[in-house]
Structure formats: structure tokens, C-alpha cells
Amino acid sequence: MLKVTGLSKQFQLSLSHDMQVNPFQNLSFEIAKGKFMGISGPSGMGKSSILKCIYRTYLPTLGEIKYDSARYGPIDLAKATEREVAHLRKSEISYVSQFLKVIPRVSAVDIVAEKLLPSGIPIQTARLQAEAMLERLQIPRKLIQAFPATFSGGEQQRINLARAFIVRPRLLILDEPTASLDKETKQSVLELLSEMKAQGTTMIGVFHDWDVMERIADHILDLQAFVLERV
Incomplete structure (x- = not known):
């Protein structure tokens, strides 16, 4: 490969x-x-x-x-x-770094769901898949709709991982x-x-x-x- x-x-x-x-x-x-x-x-x-x-x-x-x-x-x-x-x-090809760089005032679920949209997946389906991935990475449900700029370093890294993993x-x-x-x-x-x-x-x-x-x-x-x- x-x-x-x-x-x-x-x-x-x-x-x-x-x-x-x-x-x-x-x-x-x-x-x-x-x-x-x-x-x-x-x-x-x-x-x-x-x-x-x-x-x-x-x-x-x-x-x-x-x-x-x-x-x-x-x-x-x-x-x-x-x-x-x-x-x-x-x-x-996906890359996971130590730092999260995203647009401010976009929710965690939408930051992750956005990675699926180029493949033609409907936004609501993409959000459901993003929620499931964030939950697997121990992101509390109360944070799924929050802005990652307010997250801890460990929580931000989980967003990084979710974005890379969700597209397989x-x-x-x-x-x-x-x-x-x-x-x-x-x-x-x-x-x-x-x-x-x-x-x-x-x-x-x-x-x-x-x-x-x-x-x-x-x-x-x-x-x-x-x-x-x-x-």
C-alpha cells in the first residue's frame, strides 16, 4: 500500500x-x-x-x-x-495531529459530520454517524453540540480522532x-x-x-x- x-x-x-x-x-x-x-x-x-x-x-x-x-x-x-x-x-488519506484546527463557533458534531459530506451522505445521516463516533470516543452528550474551542486538550484530541476515523x-x-x-x-x-x-x-x-x-x-x-x- x-x-x-x-x-x-x-x-x-x-x-x-x-x-x-x-x-x-x-x-x-x-x-x-x-x-x-x-x-x-x-x-x-x-x-x-x-x-x-x-x-x-x-x-x-x-x-x-x-x-x-x-x-x-x-x-x-x-x-x-x-x-x-x-x-x-x-x-x-486521513491525518491526526496533536492540534485541532477548526472554524470557531461550529459544534463538535458538525465538525466531525463535515468529513462525510463530500461522499454524498445527507447532513442528518452524517450527524447521526458523527454522534455515534463521538460517543465511542467518550465525548459526553452535553458536549456534542458545544464548540470545541471551549474543550480541554484531551477532548479536542478526541474530535481530531473522530474526524479521521469516521471516513474509514x-x-x-x-x-x-x-x-x-x-x-x-x-x-x-x-x-x-x-x-x-x-x-x-x-x-x-x-x-x-x-x-x-x-x-x-x-x-x-x-x-x-x-x-x-x-x-
Whole structure:
């Protein structure tokens, strides 16, 4: 489903380009359909940057990111057009970050339901599905119609997760999705991730909680070991 070859990312830290950071170089891996690969390594080794390159928030400096899409067939995400990337994000690739960015004064249920509308699902049906997903993620019913700007960090993260999970994507990218969640909600997330894997969703992610990652990941890429192998 996803094959990364020779991936490198370089950041310029000054206008004169005389200061550079290379968090990862010549990175290669692949993930089969319905499998979950976790990424581990010390802070600063580029874990989140790898995910952002796959989602195309960052443009890789070098390398290929071959993704077997439903819309376009095999496509290199490193070279795809902005239009192609936008279509893939809308229909089959979801990304969960640590931060919720939404329009103010829109209710939690509508923020989640909005993800279903491009597929032609009626708004009332989408809201019912959104309510069910929010309840599975331990959002109290009294908050479903409230504005997430007033929520706690953990509650906002559950909105992030609900938006990603509700569309049942082909490829799910997770950047510290459980960092601010309590034990009960983490268990709900694990159950949903297991269901999605069983239905064929391919996943790649970084987890603050090592125990959670070990329970869900089929394989863990250790970036520190990867670097040491090449020294």
C-alpha cells in the first residue's frame, strides 16, 4: 500500500541557506495493506517530519513515496500535484495531529459530520454517524453540540480522532494521537484502530505511549537503529 524509497528532508535555517538540518536521509520502508507501522526514536530525529512528508504538509527533499491509491492507482506522493493531494486527503488519506484546527463557533458534531459530506451522505445521516463516533470516543452528550474551542486538550484530541476515523480512510497517519488521552479513551482508540485494520486501513504513526504502540503496531521502525546501521 505504501512504499518509501530514499526519503530525505532538509530544512534551511537561515535566508542565506548556510544553516541546514537533515532530520533523516535515505530512509526506506514499506507497509502492506491493513498493517500498522510505528515509528520510534529520540526527539529531533524527524518522526513527525516523515509523517508530514507522506501527507505532503512537507515536500521531501529527495526520495519517492509510492502510494497505491483508489482514485489514481499507484502515485508518488512526493511528486503529486497539489490538486491530486487535495483529492486524496478528501477521499482516502486521513491525518491526526496533536492540534485541532477548526472554524470557531461550529459544534463538535458538525465538525466531525463535515468529513462525510463530500461522499454524498445527507447532513442528518452524517450527524447521526458523527454522534455515534463521538460517543465511542467518550465525548459526553452535553458536549456534542458545544464548540470545541471551549474543550480541554484531551477532548479536542478526541474530535481530531473522530474526524479521521469516521471516513474509514485507506491510509491513516497518526502523530501522537493518544498523548493527551486518559486510559479509558486510549482503550476506545485502540479498539477503533483494530477495527479499521481488520477492514483494510493501512496505518503509520508516532506514539508518545510506547505500550499503546506495541499493542497496535505490526512493525516498529527504530530511526536510531536505522541511522546507526549506516554509520
